[in-house]
Amino acid sequence: MKRTLFLILFLAIVVPVGWVLFCKYEGDAPTANIFLPSQYLKQSYEIDMTATDKGSGLQHVTVCLVQNDNEKILLDKSYPPSTILSLFSDKKILSDTFSIPVETRKYGMSDGQAVIRISVTDYAWRNWTKGNCFNEERPVIIDTVPPRLQVLTSQHNVSKGGAGLVVYKIDEDNVQSGVRVGDNFFPGYSGVFDDPKVITALFALDSSQGPDTRIVVEARDSAGNETKRGFYHYIKDKNFRIDTLTISDSFLEFKMPDFDLGAHEAQFLVEENPLLAKFLYINETLRRQNVETVLKVPSDTSGQLMWQGRFNRLSGAANRAGFADKRTYKYNGKVVSHSTHSGIDLASTSNAPVGAANDGRVIMAENVGIFGNTVIIDHGLGLASLYAHLSQMNVSKGDMVKQDDIIGRSGLTGLAGGDHLHFSMIIHNVFTNPVEWWDPAWIKNNITSKIESVKAQIQ
Known part of the structure; x- marks a missing residue:
């Protein structure tokens, strides 16, 4: 009986107290x-x-x-x-x-x-x-104080669809900065001047941005404090050519088999005109995807100026289509599609040798849908040249090239109806007018003289 009572008391008192002490003294x-x-x-x-x-x-x-x-x-x-x-x-x-x-x-x-x-x-x-x-x-x-910013260049005359350059100085390290043009942002780079706080930024207006476009320099420090500074600029308006292209059955029969769209092929077979339906998909959906692809490439850039002087144009070639041409496509007299041309088409002899427009580094050499075989060369500061529809490519990604080095031959790969070179200039992720870069006077007035002027100021 005593043993039973002891066991009851043990279970009723000692175990709970022990459990409490065990838990409270954890x-x-x-x-x-x-x-x-x-x-x-x-x-x-x-x-x-x-x-x-x-x-x-x-x-x-x-x-x-x-x-x-x-x-x-x-x-x-x-x-x-x-x-x-x-x-x-x-x-x-x-x-x-x-x-x-x-x-x-x-x-x-x-x-x-x-x-x-x-x-x-x-x-x-x-x-x-x-x-x-x-x-x-x-x-x-x-850190609650935004970085201070001083614009060092004075005149900035830019055309619709054209390019410009601004040099500015910031007072902090580790600051992300660049030029905001409408909704587009163009990073600045510190590799042009000995002082790393002196920043150079190339920028561009796309072919839809006219005189009312807002342009400012932006700087953001590591804490997220921001500075925005306007600078004097003049934007010249420009009208681009309107072009009408007729899509024939012979063109569709010639070009559409070049494109293997995989699982999408089945959707065209149920259409009244499968080849036309395929063309419309290529000219609109695939074009948009391919443009996004090539415009991402120039972000792989050097902070140095890798080029000198004017950019060379394909020798002996005639212009077949201009930059920012507004294209309307007709089939059997009816409008079926639209696009905006992103460069200049240059036609020479068949399989003409294509030289690098200026010194740089190859950052793409591959087939890209409507562009066909495509080479892109980085020239520094987010500036790149693009060569499309090539019949062959003689360079690979990572190759360093000098001006006029043969990088390939003209052709009709991609959505080209005849042998030619499609040539584009890109700043960061915006197509810009190649004609400016072929003009030595424009380059001197808008690029090199500005850099030289700032170097003189610093000295």
Whole structure:
């Protein structure tokens, strides 16, 4: 009987007390998972954090921003104490999530080094009932001042569909900058001048951007502070040719078999005119995809000027189509499609040797749908030349070429109706008028003289 009573008392008192002591004296510290958007605190900043304790539950969470003797409490939250009953229930708080805004300008802190200090305690009876504690400090930099920017070039005359160059100086390191033309952004590069804070940016207006287009220099530092600066410029309006192309059955029978569109082929077979339906898909959907492909390539660029003087034109060739021609396609007298020409078509003899327009590095040499066999050469600062419809390519990606080095031969690959070279100039991701780059006077007035003028200013 005594043994039974002892067992009952043991189970009723000793085991629960032991269980309580075991749980309350647990030694696992809480944890905090902290996400800082960057090391730099700027005007708009928010810390995301999750505090967790899987044992006795959260007791207190504190987050502070500290700079020297100035301490600003960003978060100070206490949780209700747990009870013996909470050991057998889910009422204790095991986890909590926070989004903590940081507004440095309101705290009387200056730009410079600071620390984010995080402290989390639980309800364990360790440390004289103060609980287990998690502590962490994250170094940060308060930066609320945008970079300063000075435009060093004075005259900027640009044509619709044409190019320009601006040189400017910034006062900080690690600043992303460039020229914003409407919605298009053209990065600046620091490789032209000895001073890395003097930046050169080539920019272009596409063939739809006229005199009302907004052009500004933008700079963003590591903290995300931005500066925008306008500069004097004049945009000359320009009208581009309107051209009508007749699509014949003989052209469709000649060109459409060159394109293997895989699974899409079946959708044309149910059309009244399968070859015309295929042409429309190629001229619209595939054209859009191919243009996106080639316009991504010039981002692989050098920060140096890799070229000198005017860009050469295919020798002895006649212009067959102009830059930004607005094309209307007719079949049996009816308008069936539209496109805008992205370069200049040059026709010479069949399989004419094609030389590099200027010094550079080959960044593409492959077949690209409507462009056929295509070579793209990087000339630095986001400037690239494109050679399409080639019958053969004599270079590979990564090759360095000099002006007039033979990179291939003209042809009729892609959506070409006859042997010719399609030649384009690209700045970053915008087609620009090649005629400007063939003109030594234009290059001197708009590119090289500006660079030389800035070099003289710096010296």
